[in-house]
């Protein structure tokens with residue numbers, strides 16, 4: 219039975235501004251959510267980011283208050299099941315994700331299991347992760363070199379902030395300057411910047427020039443399955459849906475979206491087990507999956523990484539975002555040599571260090 223629960227707001231500055239074709243941010247605001255039962259605590263993070271598909275900060279705060287008010291005296295398993303049942307129709311995924319994580323953290327601690335093993339017995343302990351370098355126009359050769367030296371083999375860059383012509387020029391310059399392509403490839407994220415004709419132009423050139431592109435997230439401003447399938451047929455790499463992924467999973471057929479890959483942000487999809495179910499469904503149908511963070515605090519990054527461990531996709535995961543934050547709520551998972559090793563301890567791994 220939940221004996222106590224609550225949340226407290228946080229406001230964390232970034233080391234440098236995050237940019238994307240859907241706009242950027244210089245700080246992350248949210249709430250650290252906690253639940254307590256049997257002398258144990260569980261933590262979650264509510265860090266709404268509407269550009270990535272969540273509700274607004276105000277809507278998340280209001281929903282969090284309602285969700286927390288109904289916890290007291292309820293059994294953890296009942297609450298988890300209720301959240302899962304309601305999530306498909308909910309319009310407040312970030313608030314639900316926070317509570318889901320706090321309850322799942324508590325439930326897995328109670329069972330003495332890491333959160334990933336609580337989610338899936340065949341979970342892996344090690345994940346390949348990509349580096350996130352920022353917008354293509356702002357990235358310098360030094361950052362690229364450093365990431366390679368640190369052991370990252372997939373480097374993610376935001377495109378679509380500049381014109382397609384200018385992005386292509388920058389990419390060519392970057393690739394020529396560095397030995398990208400020998401052992402490193404680039405993951406591009408257009409965040410819905412391009413018209414169909416612009417995307418075709420860009421992708422045809424990438425193919426012709428044989429640039430070492432690992433995948434492209436959200437190429438289209440109007441991402442219909444038909445247009446995406448046409449584009450995917452032209453592309454020399456996987457195209458991925460991210461923020462435009464439909465959230466009503468019950469009726470979703472991953473093979474009919476037109477792309478080879480799904481980027482899953484559990485904080486934008488409303489919960490851990492619901493994202494796990496979608497990932498299993500997609501992988502069984504031959505669609506690749508990548509789990510990524512929402513550039514949130516350690517309280518959200520830990521359960522997101524644990525979920526990725528449960529999903530066990532071999533593709534580098536978008537979990538190397540802790541270094542973007544100049545302050546945090548606890549120690550965050552940090553990759554070494556391009557890999558993230560997940561701890562064996564019970565729960566998500568998050569320990570709150572600020573009071």
Ligand SMILES: O=C(O)CCC(=O)C1=CC=C[C@@H](O)[C@@H]1C(=O)O
Pocket residue numbers: 237238267270348349350374407409435460481510511512513535536537538539
């Ligand atoms: O995928 C990664 O490596 C990190 C996460 C990431 O890139 C994102 C998180 C949140 C908002 C977005 O701008 C961006 C994305 O769209 O994938």
Ligand SMILES: [Mg+2]
Pocket residue numbers: 407409435436460461481
């Ligand atoms: Mg993306």
